[in-house]
Amino acid sequence: MRKAATPLARRVAHALLRAGGVAAGVVVIAFLLGRLIPGDAATALLGSRATPEAVAELRGRLGLDEPLPVQLWEFLTRLVTEGDTGASLVNDVPTRELILARVEPTLWLVAFAAVFAVVLAVPLALWAATHRDGVADHVVRILTTAGIAMPAFWTGLLLILLFSVRLGWFPVGGVRDGYPVSVVLPALTAAFAIVPILVRSLRVQLVEVLRADFVATLRAAGLPERRILARHVLRNAALPALVLVGTNISYLLGGALIVEKVFALPGLGDLMFDAVGSRDLPVIQGVVIYSALAVVLVTLVTDHLAALLDPRLRRAA
């Protein structure tokens, strides 16, 4: 019997509903999380100058002295009507504007990191899979294990010392030299963090495909090995790889916070870092909500892109 008339549409609707639930949860958590950390924007802004009167006055001006339910209500209405979480308590710029201004370095960083990750991971995985349990496989395994063990700030520092300080090819940090030159080293650093995971998963996929009956058939038919790899094996492994990269983009977004700090990129991670430091609640909430939405969206899109591209996935639904 045929399934429902529009399985894809229904699946998308389901997924959207689920995503909506996740988003609502994020909104509530984002509101409450900021209030769990000790200290508030008034003490953060005044620092060593915090006389009791100054703190009380600033709290009043920032609206921090209102009861929590009132603050929550104002927060939700603003979010729904303006799509914003309010103006920064530090510099009075609306959070949405701050996010839009700071999103550029992060987008460059994540996009390039994804590209670098794929460019590095695919050949390595292919090399390892075609030489399974051979020297190449072990070399790749050791390399990826070492890669996982290298923290981003350390890799970043090494890249800076070699390519920026010694060779002078790339800026040390910041985006004053423009794009994409400013994000090459940061993107490499971020890519290094996910390449090991990608290589390992891809290798497993490739090994499975290599063992498949159709590969044996192709070999029996006398097709050259290179052609089998390029036209058949890689294609069959490409979709799972796409899903993997999609899932890891959320990981990249999280990693961007550290990488942006290491390279002094004025991106979303840096904005978030500063906002937490100064207890700038509207900005913390805005960044959390918008990046959570972005991650949900990317996951949705990769899931459905894979379904669109691979008829088997569509049918399986």
Add this chain to the structure above:
Amino acid sequence: MDRHAPRRPMAAALLALVVLAAGAACGSPAGEQDAAADSGDGSLVFARTSRGVTDLDPTADELATNNAYTLDKIFEPLVELREDGSIEPFLAESYEVADDGLSWTFTLRDGVAFTDGSALDAEDVVFTLNRHLDVGGALPLSAPITDVTAADDRTVVVALSEPYAPLLADLATFANVILPTDLGGLTEEEFFQDPVGTGPFTVDSWDRTTGEITLAANDTYWQGAPSVDEVVFTVVDDDNQLLQQLQAGQVDVIDAVPAANVAELEANPDVQVNVSDSWQQGLLAFNTVDGAFADVRLRRAVASALDREAIAAATTYDTATPATTFLPPSIQFSAQDTDVLGYDPAAARDELARSDHPDGLSTTLIVESSSASQTQQAQAIQAALAEIGVTVEIETLDATTFWARFGERDYDLAVTWAISDTGDPSNLVRWQLLPDVADSYHTGYGNAEVIDLAAQGVAATDDATRADVYARIQRIAADEVPTVPLTYIPTITATGSGVEGLVVLPNGTTRLQDVTGS
């Protein structure tokens, strides 16, 4: 639909991305050339830590360091703080104080104009000081001013209800820079977006989202146009980035060199390190109200147990000097010969034995996580106090949590720092020893004699009396130890190759109008 079709766009997309990445790699030499060109055309890139510039109002509630250190390039005070800490006539070419000390007459310099072309006159000064008296702000004008009047275009008379010795020092601060009358008819918000001052620089562009601000040289500046065309204040809040960007020539000046890296930078022939006296100190604060350290004997025991020379040398890599009194030597009437409690373990044990906790105690110490030297000082203190039987648990907190707890006096011991706003001793006395200003710097300390002496100190007009009053205050503070001053911290700046003429003042700010060779 062709079964293979969907896969081709993907391959094409992948290829496009690879090409893009390759393009990025090729783009690098061009970027490098841009950077090189940047530092040759009279643009000075000045990297600072912490936050970007958020507000240029000198009387804002929060006068964050980077705001203050930016607005003083745009606006100027009547009298000027010099490198050696002295106060000299500036926008006022001369001043005179009446014999009774109740009236100060300032004569303005001729030929000074705001960047909008209007001439500086006495009304601007009257407006500025009255505005400050009204608004208060982070550095309120605490002088007992009754009236500010313009006697003529170039003469301003400030009348006081009683003599006030630190008036000139107060007028030299960031908060008393001169603004045009009625802010040139603009609203506060409009004016401070694109402010008009008499200073060597004006705001060229200001990215509120990152706090990066570019100042352009004021070509009509009354002391002559600055040597550089523009100054870019950028924020690099990471020690490694700060050091590497300077050494790679990406930035020209950094103003917060970590103590641990001074030797490394000094070894680099392309970098100049400038260590200058400041009004800053590192200190150990006690909660003198709640808990064990309300007992002065215990505080004295702690002070005697600390080897400040060893602490200063080890935790600041010999960049700071060990402190004695709470008034650094760069502050007027600092009495470095004050008999402070020195390192004497026997005396420490003796004080402890006579305290409420003769057998020692367990306590906690809070410290900010962001400062390497402060966390190291906390550890050194922990080790030293263990020697006399005081067990210290260190709580390392992020800056905001630290200041929230310190400000609410929710601590026993705290390692922190303080900086004076002026070179006059009255400022540190107010902040650190008067309970009604900032709870005696959140120690809760209060002493009627000190309060009385502090009042005498500001009202006395002759230096001999003042020196005597402040010596007595320093003696009392040394005996009752509301804080143990640990280090006198210098301002350490570093400049890239060829940058000359940077002037660093004891309040931590810089003068940039004579900087050349960026």
